Amino acid sequence: MSVSGNVLAVETLAKAFGGVQAVGGVSFHVDSGERVALIGPNGAGKTTLFNCVNGQLRPDAGTVRIGGHNVTGHPPHRIWRHGVGRTFQITATFTSMTVLENVQLALASADGAATGLGRRLGKRYLEQAGELVELVGLTARGDDATVELPYGDLKRLELAVAMTNQPSLLLMDEPTAGMAADARGSMMDLVDLMVAERGVAVLFTEHDMDVVFGHADRVIVLDRGMVIAEGTPDEIRADENVQAVYLGSFDGDEAAV
Amino acid sequence: MSFIVVQAITGLASAASLFLIAVGLSIVFGVTRVVNFAHGSLYMLGAYLAFSFVAAFGDSFFGYLAAMLLAAIVVGGVGAVMETSLLRRIYRAPELFQLLATFGVVLVIQDLTRLIWGADDRFAPRMPGLDGSINILGHAVPQYDLFLISVAFVVLGGLWLLFRHTRFGVLVRAATEDREMVAALGVDQRWLFTGAFILGATLAGLGGALQIPRQAVGLSMDLNIIVDAFVVVVVGGMGSIIGAFVAAVLISELLAFGVVIFPQITLVLIFLVMAVTLVLKPSGLFGRPEFTTAEDRRNPDPPLRAGQGLSRIFWWSLLVIGLAAPLAVGDFAVIVLTEIAILALFAASLHFLLWGGGLITFGHAAYFGLGAYGSGLAVFHLSMGMAPALLMAPLAGAAGALLFGWFCVRLSGIYMAMLTLAFAQIAWSATFQWVNFTGGDNGILGIWPSAWASDPVVFYYLAFGVCAAVIWGLRHAIFSPFGYTLRATRDSSLRSAAIGVDVTRHRWLAFTLAGAAAGVAGGFFAFAKGSVFPDVLFVSTSVDGLVMVLLGGMQSLAGPILGAIVFTEIETELTRLTDLWQLFLGLLIIGLVVVLPHGLAGLSALIRRRSS
Numbered sequence: 001m002s003v004s005g006n007v008l009a010v011e012t013l014a015k016a017f018g019g020v021q022a023v024g025g026v027s028f029h030v031d032s033g034e035r036v037a038l039i040g041p042n043g044a045g046k047t048t049l050f051n052c053v054n055g056q057l058r059p060d061a062g063t064v065r066i067g068g069h070n071v072t073g074h075p076p077h078r079i080w081r082h083g084v085g086r087t088f089q090i091t092a093t094f095t096s097m098t099v100l101e102n103v104q105l106a107l108a109s110a111d112g113a114a115t116g117l118g119r120r121l122g123k124r125y126l127e128q129a130g131e132l133v134e135l136v137g138l139t140a141r142g143d144d145a146t147v148e149l150p151y152g153d154l155k156r157l158e159l160a161v162a163m164t165n166q167p168s169l170l171l172m173d174e175p176t177a178g179m180a181a182d183a184r185g186s187m188m189d190l191v192d193l194m195v196a197e198r199g200v201a202v203l204f205t206e207h208d209m210d211v212v213f214g215h216a217d218r219v220i221v222l223d224r225g226m227v228i229a230e231g232t233p234d235e236i237r238a239d240e241n242v243q244a245v246y247l248g249s250f251d252g253d254e255a256a257v
Numbered sequence: 258m259s260f261i262v263v264q265a266i267t268g269l270a271s272a273a274s275l276f277l278i279a280v281g282l283s284i285v286f287g288v289t290r291v292v293n294f295a296h297g298s299l300y301m302l303g304a305y306l307a308f309s310f311v312a313a314f315g316d317s318f319f320g321y322l323a324a325m326l327l328a329a330i331v332v333g334g335v336g337a338v339m340e341t342s343l344l345r346r347i348y349r350a351p352e353l354f355q356l357l358a359t360f361g362v363v364l365v366i367q368d369l370t371r372l373i374w375g376a377d378d379r380f381a382p383r384m385p386g387l388d389g390s391i392n393i394l395g396h397a398v399p400q401y402d403l404f405l406i407s408v409a410f411v412v413l414g415g416l417w418l419l420f421r422h423t424r425f426g427v428l429v430r431a432a433t434e435d436r437e438m439v440a441a442l443g444v445d446q447r448w449l450f451t452g453a454f455i456l457g458a459t460l461a462g463l464g465g466a467l468q469i470p471r472q473a474v475g476l477s478m479d480l481n482i483i484v485d486a487f488v489v490v491v492v493g494g495m496g497s498i499i500g501a502f503v504a505a506v507l508i509s510e511l512l513a514f515g516v517v518i519f520p521q522i523t524l525v526l527i528f529l530v531m532a533v534t535l536v537l538k539p540s541g542l543f544g545r546p547e548f549t550t551a552e553d554r555r556n557p558d559p560p561l562r563a564g565q566g567l568s569r570i571f572w573w574s575l576l577v578i579g580l581a582a583p584l585a586v587g588d589f590a591v592i593v594l595t596e597i598a599i600l601a602l603f604a605a606s607l608h609f610l611l612w613g614g615g616l617i618t619f620g621h622a623a624y625f626g627l628g629a630y631g632s633g634l635a636v637f638h639l640s641m642g643m644a645p646a647l648l649m650a651p652l653a654g655a656a657g658a659l660l661f662g663w664f665c666v667r668l669s670g671i672y673m674a675m676l677t678l679a680f681a682q683i684a685w686s687a688t689f690q691w692v693n694f695t696g697g698d699n700g701i702l703g704i705w706p707s708a709w710a711s712d713p714v715v716f717y718y719l720a721f722g723v724c725a726a727v728i729w730g731l732r733h734a735i736f737s738p739f740g741y742t743l744r745a746t747r748d749s750s751l752r753s754a755a756i757g758v759d760v761t762r763h764r765w766l767a768f769t770l771a772g773a774a775a776g777v778a779g780g781f782f783a784f785a786k787g788s789v790f791p792d793v794l795f796v797s798t799s800v801d802g803l804v805m806v807l808l809g810g811m812q813s814l815a816g817p818i819l820g821a822i823v824f825t826e827i828e829t830e831l832t833r834l835t836d837l838w839q840l841f842l843g844l845l846i847i848g849l850v851v852v853l854p855h856g857l858a859g860l861s862a863l864i865r866r867r868s869s
Contacts, residue, residue, distance in 0.1 A: 054755075076754040092752035094745045096558040105741045106756040113768065114742045114758055117734055121741045145560050161756060 007201040013062030022048040024225040035202045037212045040222035055079040085162030089174040091154040098143040103129040106164035132160040153185045172204035188215045259394030268513030270402035273409035276505035277464030279489035282459035287433030287496030288453040297483030301467025318386035329463035336458020344650040358850040364843030381469035484682040494544020526596025602724040604805040604817035606774035615747030620681025623656040624772035626794030633701040633789035643707040652796035654776020662768030685794040700790035
């Protein structure tokens with residue numbers, strides 16, 4: 001595999017809380033334009049791993065490289081400067097601003113102008129913001145207050161905001177969590193569109209297996225802080241370890257009932 | 258060696274009363290999550306009551322003891338009234354409102370105490386039986402100091418027993434750890450909250466009563482002790498009993514030895530202890546980090562729409578009135594107008610932080626005051642003229658905000674409010690103590706405008722012009738990327754960081770900017786008054802600013818201006834009519850918080866809702 005193709009390279013990453021080893025020496029990589037799903041049962045260490053990559057947690061050991069730069073332990077705002085867009089499991093948007101303003105501000109930040117005292121933000125980056133808002137299908141709601149949006153639209157807004165720094169990598173924590181089943185498909189289609197049109201790579205965690213198997217090029221399975229399987233969706237479906245972790249315990253529960 | 262032991266005992270005696278205050282504050286906070294500003298007032302009340310009871314029946318050891326205990330019990334009763342009548346209504350209010358409402362109680366108790374006991378200091382007799390001293394290693398140590406230390410240990414032991422072995426104590430501890438859980442278990446929270454508050458109030462009353470053989474009973478006891486208590490609970494960790502104990506001992510010993518070794522910089526020592534603790538362990542020595550679910554979505558502000566309709570009319574008519582008014586009114590009114598222009602800028606700079614950044618500051622007077630002293634000292638020590646001296650004001654305000662802000666923006670919510678207050682009070686004490694440089698209590702006199710601006714009308718136009726320009730600048734900043742980024746850090750720090758915003762740094766910049774703007778106001782204030790006194794930095798100045806912002810309405814950019822106008826008018830009229838201004842202001846604050854949390858600007862919405 002070519003090193004230059006790695007958008008994200010994680011090596012022997014470890015993080016413990018108190019005595020609990022949440023992530024125990026995990027290595028993986030994401031190539032440019034690739035969609036990688038990170039799955040695993042509850043408590044497998046997905047969120048911890050994710051937060052170590054995006055800078056919210058500082059790993060105990062191991063390295064995180066983005067585009068070849070070592071960003072281990074960097075805070076989130078610096079990770080973003082390396083071309084990483086982020087969406088959250090529970091959407092995080094600026095609730096006192098309109099849809100367009102959310103995107104305009106992110107564009108200002110990408111432009112290095114977020115601390116500027118000059119011209120009003122409302123009159124800047126309008127064209128670019130309009131394009132991004134259109135891309136996620138929110139044009140009609142551009143001037144609406146963010147709080148008025150339904151949850152699915154908030155997820156779309158987050159995606160538009162995450163695209164403002166022309167990222168090479170999107171980190172999406174449960175991109176379809178909290179959405180109705182039919183909305184999930186269209187949300188992931190939108191993500192696929194970003195990959196196709198803008199060449200961005202995506203690393204996402206997800207509970208919905210339809211989403212995972214339908215929209216990931218590669219799947220990484222975590223259990224108890226370790227990678228237990230990695231491969232294409234078909235390979236993962238056929239993997240006995242994965243079945244033991246997921247289906248085995250599931251069958252066991254069913255048998256007990 | 259013997260000297261060290263004796264000095265340590267003196268320190269412990271001071272720690273004893275500080276512990277009684279701080280632990281009550283901490284227990285109340287742990288259970289109700291309200292920082293009770295009036296806790297110091299309960300302490301003061303305890304002292305005054307004990308003074309009167311001692312005068313009535315305190316001529317023997319046991320009479321004196323009974324007087325002190327009775328005072329504590331009565332204060333506990335006052336606490337019960339306060340909890341059931343006021344605090345219950347504000348448990349769900351934002352922290353700023355809780356602090357303000359309890360500060361309203363401070364003002365009310367101040368004026369009532371003055372009405373009952375008068376303004377002069379009162380001196381209680383020494384406690385019979387404990388009025389001598391004991392020889393320890395060749396030094397005379399007051400018997401009463403040792404008694405005080407034993408009381409502190411008795412209380413600590415008693416609290417330990419209470420919290421380990423009674424149902425009430427276990428519930429208090431459980432509520433401190435996890436409030437929702439206790440509620441879910443079906444515990445009657447109202448009873449628990451009232452109980453905890455009575456306990457805290459009684460301890461405060463006891464702390465005050467125990468002080469009367471050692472110090473004069475006076476009206477400044479409340480705010481002096483509450484700031485020390487804030488420092489203790491911030492250092493020790495909110496909600497922690499042992500933390501309050503350790504921090505009280507630490508700070509009292511530091512002061513006891515600091516006075517001997519570096520008498521000039523005891524304040525700096527406290528500053529350093531607090532700063533180092535908060536940098537290393539933001540939740541205090543024994544505190545647990547507050548897991549705030551960061552973003553508050555209950556009342557998101559509507560998006561800003563610049564310069565439309567009513568708002569445009571308001572700003573233009575304000576400008577026209579401001580320019581035309583001096584032509585139509587008399588000299589006294591021009592002076593009041595000048596003050597309004599200055600205070601409007603002060604309130605606007607505070608609003609910039611409170612509303613724009615969601616940064617709860619309770620010590621904004623520090624930067625106003627530093628601006629005033631910056632100008633005043635430039636005139637006094639450097640013989641500067643008015644114009645260059647006025648330029649020093651924003652520099653001084655910004656420098657102070659840069660230093661204090663670095664620490665403050667690292668905290669949030671109630672911790673931030675307490676730290677900003679503590680810094681402001683330290684700055685206030687510094688101007689008080691550093692007599693050679695600042696003139697201390699006597700202030701700096703003779704700061705008059707240059708000859709060309711000595712006419713009140715000319716000076717008014719100067720002040721109005723500059724203040725209006727800076728207010729316009731702050732307003733513009735709100736609409737600029739800087740202001741949007743600031744609101745972004747308030748709306749969601751998580752999302753802000755995820756779009757590359759260094760949240761801490763941006764808050765720090767905003768804090769400094771607001772400090773500079775407040776400094777400008779302070780500079781003009783010095784020249785308007787012709788003098789500077791430590792009062793400009795005092796907590797009451799900060800609270801005046803907060804009241805203006807709340808009065809005008811927090812969610813409107815015009816709010817602070819409107820608030821400054823109304824507040825200054827009310828104050829000017831009322832102080833002419835009555836000397837119970839504080840009582841009125843206290844009730845006004847409580848009323849604002851409980852009845853009209855959206856200020857005058859929210860009044861119309863309230864009326865609409867009521868009538869529909």
